[in-house]
Amino acid sequence: MKSKPVGPIPEGYYALEGQLSIGGKTASEIAAAAGETPLFVYSRDLISARIRQLREALPDRIGVNYAIKANPFRPVLEHMRPLVDGFDIASSGELRLAQQAGIDPARISFAGPGKRDDELEAAIAAGVTLNCESSGEGERAMAIGGRLGVRPRIAIRVNPDFELKGSGMKMGGGAKPFGVDAEKVPDLARYLLDEGADWRGLHIFTGSQALNADAIIEAQSNVLKLADELAQAIGEPLPKLNMGGGFGIPYFPGDEPLDLASVGKALHERVEGLPASLQKAELCLELGRYLVGEAGVYLCRVIDRKDSHGVTYLVTDGGLHHQLAASGNFGTVVRRNYPIAVANRFDADAAEVVSVVGCLCTPLDRLADLAHLPRGDVGDLIAVFCAGAYGATASPSAFLGHGSAGEVLV
Ligand SMILES: *Cc1c(COP(=O)(O)O)cnc(C)c1O
Numbered sequence: 001m002k003s004k005p006v007g008p009i010p011e012g013y014y015a016l017e018g019q020l021s022i023g024g025k026t027a028s029e030i031a032a033a034a035g036e037t038p039l040f041v042y043s044r045d046l047i048s049a050r051i052r053q054l055r056e057a058l059p060d061r062i063g064v065n066y067a068i069k070a071n072p073f074r075p076v077l078e079h080m081r082p083l084v085d086g087f088d089i090a091s092s093g094e095l096r097l098a099q100q101a102g103i104d105p106a107r108i109s110f111a112g113p114g115k116r117d118d119e120l121e122a123a124i125a126a127g128v129t130l131n132c133e134s135s136g137e138g139e140r141a142m143a144i145g146g147r148l149g150v151r152p153r154i155a156i157r158v159n160p161d162f163e164l165k166g167s168g169m170k171m172g173g174g175a176k177p178f179g180v181d182a183e184k185v186p187d188l189a190r191y192l193l194d195e196g197a198d199w200r201g202l203h204i205f206t207g208s209q210a211l212n213a214d215a216i217i218e219a220q221s222n223v224l225k226l227a228d229e230l231a232q233a234i235g236e237p238l239p240k241l242n243m244g245g246g247f248g249i250p251y252f253p254g255d256e257p258l259d260l261a262s263v264g265k266a267l268h269e270r271v272e273g274l275p276a277s278l279q280k281a282e283l284c285l286e287l288g289r290y291l292v293g294e295a296g297v298y299l300c301r302v303i304d305r306k307d308s309h310g311v312t313y314l315v316t317d318g319g320l321h322h323q324l325a326a327s328g329n330f331g332t333v334v335r336r337n338y339p340i341a342v343a344n345r346f347d348a349d350a351a352e353v354v355s356v357v358g359c360l361c362t363p364l365d366r367l368a369d370l371a372h373l374p375r376g377d378v379g380d381l382i383a384v385f386c387a388g389a390y391g392a393t394a395s396p397s398a399f400l401g402h403g404s405a406g407e408v409l410v
Contacts, residue, residue: 001310001311001353001370002353002370003353003370003371003372004336004337004369004370004371005253005254005337006253006337006338006339006340006368006371006372007250007251007252007253007255007336007337007338007339007340007385007386008250008253008255008339009339009341009385010046010249010250010294010339010385010386011294012043012045012046012049012294012295013297013346013385015346015347018344018345018346018347018348019343019344019345019346020297020341020343020344020346020381020383021346022041022043022297022410023041023043023044023045023410024410025410026344027041027297027299027343027344027346027381027383028343028344028381030299030408030410031299031301031381033408034406034408036406037299037300037301037317037318037381037406038298038299038300038301038316038317038318038319038322038405038406039298039299039300039405039406039407039408040073040296040297040298040299040322040387040388040391040392040405040406040407040408041296041297041298041299041408041410042071042073042075042076042292042295042296042388042407042408042409042410043295043296043409043410044079044409044410046294046295047076047079047080047083047291047292047295047388048079048083050290050291050292050294050295051064051080051083051084051291053260054260054287054290054291056264057260057261057263057264058264058267058285059264059267059268059271061271061283062243062267062271062283062284062285063084063085063086063282063283063284063285064084064085064086064284064285064287064291065084065085065086065087065088065109065242065284065285065286065287066080066084066086066087066088066286066287066288066291066292067087067088067090067245067286067287067288068087068088068089068094068097068098068288069088069089069090069094069288069390069393070288070289070291070292070293070388070389070390071288071292071296071388071389071390071391071392071393072094072097072098072393073392073407073409074097074100074101075408075409076292076409077097077098077101077103078101078102079409080291081101081102081103084291085107085284086107086108086109086284086286087103087107087108087109088108088109088110088111088242088286089108089109089110089111089112089128090110090111090112091112091119092116092118092119092122092123095108095110095119095122095123095126095128099126105123105126105127105128106127108126108128108129109128109129109130109131109155109200109203109242110123110128110129110130110131111131111133111157111178111203111205112131112133113133113134113177113178115130115133115137117140117144120137120140120141120144121144121148124141124144124145124148124150124152124153125148125150127150127153128153129153129154129155129200130152130153130154130155131155131156131157131203131242132154132155132156132157132180132188132192133157133177133178133179133180134180135180135184135187135188135191138154138156138188138191138192138197141154141197142192142195142196142197145197151196151197151198152197152198153197153198153200154192154197154198154199154200155199155200155201155202155203155240155242156179156180156185156188156189156192156201156202156203157178157179157180157202157203157204157205158179158180158182158185158202158203158204158226158230159176159178159179159180159181159182160179160182160204160206160222160223160226161174161182161226162206162219162222162226163206163207163219164206164207164208164210164215164216164219164244164246165210165212165215165218165219166210166211166212166215167206167207167208167209167210167215167246178205179203179204179205182226182230185202185230185233185234186230186233186234189230189234190234190235193234193236199236199239200239200240201238201239201240201241201242201281201282202227202230202231202238202240202241202242203241203242203244204223204226204227204241204242204243204244205242205244205245205246205286206219206222206223206244206246207219207244207246208245208246208248208288208289209246209248209249209289210246210247210248210258211248211249211250211255211256211257211258212258213258213259213260213262213263213266214262216246216247216258216263217262217263217266219244219246220243220263220266220267220270221266221270223241223243223244224241224243224270224274224275224278227241227243227277227278227281228275228277228278231277231278232277237276237277237278237279237280237281238277238278238280238281239280239281239282240281240282240283240284241278241281241282241283241284242284242285242286243283243284243285244285244286245285245286245287245288245290247260247263247285247287247289247290248289248290249289249290249293249294249386249389250386251325251336251338251339251386252336252337252338253336253337258290271283288389288390289388289389289390292388292389293386293387293388293389293390294385294386294388295388296386296387296388296389296391297343297383297384297385297387297388298318298322298323298326298383298384298387298391298405299318299343299381299382299383300316300317300318300319300322300358300367300381300382300384301316301317301318301379301380301381301382302314302315302316302376302377302378302379302380302381302382303315303316303317303359303378304378305376305377305378311354311355311370312352312353312354312355313354313355313356313357314354314355314356314357314376314380314382315357315358315359316356316357316358316359316367316382317359317402318358318359318367318382318384318405319357319358319359319360319365319367319402320358320360320362320364320365320366320395320396320399321358321360321395321396321397321398321399321400321402321404322391322392322395322397322404322405323367323384323387323391323395324394324395324396325338325386325390325391325394325395326338326340326367326384326386326387327358327364327365327366327367328364328366329364330390330394330395335366335369337368337369337371338367338368338384338385338386339384339385339386340356340367340368340371340373340382340383340384340385341373341382341383341385342373342374342375342376342380342381342382342383343380343381343382343383344380344381345374345375345376345380346383348374348375349374350372350373350374351373351374351375352372352373352374352375353370353371353372353373354368354370354371354373354376355368355369355370355371356368356371356373356376356382359402360399360400360402361400362400367382367384368384392404392405392407
């Protein structure tokens with residue numbers, strides 16, 4: 001049977017006693033210690049290493065924020081607390097998670113359309129920076145601040161007239177529910193300043209999951225240009241500029257890792273030639289999947305092996321209810337295989353072509369389609385890579401009642 005390619009296994013995974021090892025332990029040991037599969041396993045070392053590489057490539061004055069929606073698992077947040085500069089949240093639920101992880105609200109910014117009054121109130125009272133998404137939201141925030149006797153810390157999220165090219169998810173350019181159209185920003189900023197807001201500058205997010213360094217470099221220079229124009233129109237230097245992120249990770253066959261060195265080099269040049277309006281601004285990037293995506297593996301166990309019309313199926317105890325993206329049902333048009341392995345036979349040669357499916361009673365529940373893998377039997381562990389971001393919390397774990405997966409940080 002002809003196989004279909006699978007995505008590239010991220011760097012940093014190697015075989016120990018023939019098994020996939022994460023954080024110095026074998027997949028079997030990790031599953032046994034957790035006492036359950038399916039299980040998301042996140043690696044401290046790989047998260048730390050990624051942040052270190054990023055720091056080395058970026059100019060010192062560009063801070064790194066973590067967008068916690070990518071992975072809000074508490075031990076992951078606690079691990080990242082000393083490693084990144086800021087945290088971006090998208091709801092009061094994420095605010096609670098960040099606070100439970102001991103993160104100082106002064107380091108948190110809150111973006112997202114449709115912030116409810118109670119969410120604005122919780123954020124303003126805690127001293128979180130609001131990335132304001134509309135003039136209506138700005139007015140509500142100022143009224144709530146007045147009632148609480150607190151000056152809201154507010155930045156404006158800009159809906160720019162350009163986007164990050166080749167981005168997996170476009171979030172800027174044209175009509176959008178996100179941010180304030182660039183031409184409306186100066187008036188809203190003047191209103192917030194006049195009303196006595198603690199002005200925190202601008203947030204310009206242009207897209208996600210870009211692997212092309214040139215596209216990121218171009219978007220970043222457009223962001224700096226727009227920020228300068230807006231600062232001039234507002235009439236004050238910017239205290240802060242969140243430049244967005246968009247750094248992608250390879251998921252699929254043929255995907256090449258982002259050329260971080262090129263992005264870093266271009267940022268060094270930009271930072272040296274900043275316009276006056278931005279010279280005093282605190283600058284940061286906000287990244288989600290780039291920091292944690294490749295540091296996570298989804299482990300599930302084979303519970304049945306069967307043939308149907310010439311196709312061998314490994315039926316696992318996992319599935320799309322935990323790892324929706326790997327099934328191809330999270331914003332992809334054409335389904336392609338994520339990187340996958342038989343975890344307890346990690347260094348074995350590929351020996352057969354199999355489709356790995358989940359336990360849900362729906363044909364959507366595929367983890368790998370006709371992958372060329374070492375033999376997999378009942379009881380074996382399957383590893384699906386790139387599971388550190390948008391896995392556990394971005395999948396419909398209530399669907400079909402199998403329950404949620406375990407999570408561990410090793
Ligand atoms: C989702 C999101 C991010 C993180 O995106 P990644 O692709 O995971 O890096 C950052 N900023 C904003 C505003 C977002 O909505």
